[in-house]
């Protein structure tokens with residue numbers, strides 16, 4: 001179940017949000033500590049879904065600053081008015097509420113805004129020993145493994161339990177908790193309306209992550225990288241899983257420590273995408289590396305077959321397929337701008353297709369190093385105007401935020417050729433806009449992205465991804 005918290009500071013705004021929440025939530029939390037001029041009766045009457053009444057103290061990141069007696073009397077009033085659920089903290093005089101619960105169900109809660117403490121099992125036992133109807137245990141994830149501790153509690157609890165981790169590293173618990181049996185997960189009504197750090201909009205939980213549809217026994221996929229918050233792969237892959245009616249889910253994992261992640265999570269994942277900065281370092285954790293990925297020296301896709309991890313690189317097919325829709329590569333003069341991971345992958349693909357390759361880079365030594373490995377020409381970005389190019393491929397980050405108005409080379413020399421920009425944060429970078437004006441055939445990095453994601457989908461599921469569907473999802 002998805003619970004939305006109503007956190008507005010006045011009754012009119014609270015009622016307006018309640019009406020919106022009625023359409024998307026399964027259950028609504030009235031954070032009465034937030035609302036000035038409180039009229040609980042009016043709020044309960046306006047809710048078309050079951051309500052939880054919560055009156056959080058300032059010390060627990062709430063807003064209530066009055067006497068404890070007054071705080072509890074508001075909760076008792078909510079019980080008298082027929083609130084479906086009332087939340088009371090474990091370090092309060094909770095029995096006063098439990099013993100007076102009438103037809104309401106009582107949620108006994110523990111929150112920790114700093115960490116997931118070592119003694120979490122003791123805290124669970126204490127919550128469990130009360131006569132409350134539901135246990136709520138919400139901690140802060142300082143590392144990804146903290147999510148697993150909470151999931152273990154959800155799995156072992158015999159009483160209904162709400163278990164979650166807060167903070168950016170706790171995001172995965174907000175998606176997985178209900179699938180593992182948490183009574184509910186909290187979501188925001190919209191972006192900017194979070195009642196706790198790390199909350200995901202309800203719409204995203206329901207329609208992208210499909211938390212109501214995913215069943216136990218699901219296959220877990222994801223992307224690992226840092227930073228990962230802006231990654232959009234979760235939209236593409238979850239939409240493909242939905243389209244194919246697969247009991248699979250794809251999450252974002254912000255990974256600081258690759259070794260710890262591989263130790264704690266790799267056995268749980270059926271497969272994962274790898275993005276910067278882990279594409280090269282991941283190789284040492286993988287048993288089998290596909291020969292193409294080995295040649296590139298980077299893996300962007302991992303599949304777990306009964307504990308045996310195999311690494312692939314689909315960036316290569318992503319770029320080559322996107323170019324081949326427009327032209328053959330054989331015997332063409334291909335210039336790659338940049339000498340990083342994407343340049344390496346595309347260089348291997350271009351040479352396999354017998355293109356004549358030149359690598360130009362800001363740091364010329366890096367271009368030279370790559371050129372020795374691949375036996376091709378190299379130079380600085382300024383050399384572009386001196387060489388013949390039929391196909392130009394940008395793999396530098398110029399054109400991406402914050403340099404969206406920049407181009408890696410002077411575009412007056414980019415004329416009547418084919419231009420692919422690997423950047424996929426927007427459809428047409430400045431380079432592509434200028435190239436189009438100069439009569440070039442342009443290829444968006446989105447096409448490369450779609451093709452590499454389709455390659456991952458095929459590796460994980462054995463199925464061909466619907467490219468047009470993916471294009472529409474991204475657009």
Ligand code: NAP
Nearest residue numbers: 338339340341342343362363395396397422424445448449
């Ligand atoms: P990377 O390994 O960090 O390489 C970055 C490259 O950009 C280096 O050659 C670097 O030159 C150059 N660069 C950075 N800032 C620059 C500046 N201010 N002026 C000139 N050159 C600059 O990154 P990567 O993994 O290769 O990724 C590169 C781009 O490809 C990113 O935009 C990424 O999103 C995109 N990409 C797209 C796809 C897709 O599916 N569409 C897949 C993979 C990557 P120096 O060597 O001089 O630092």
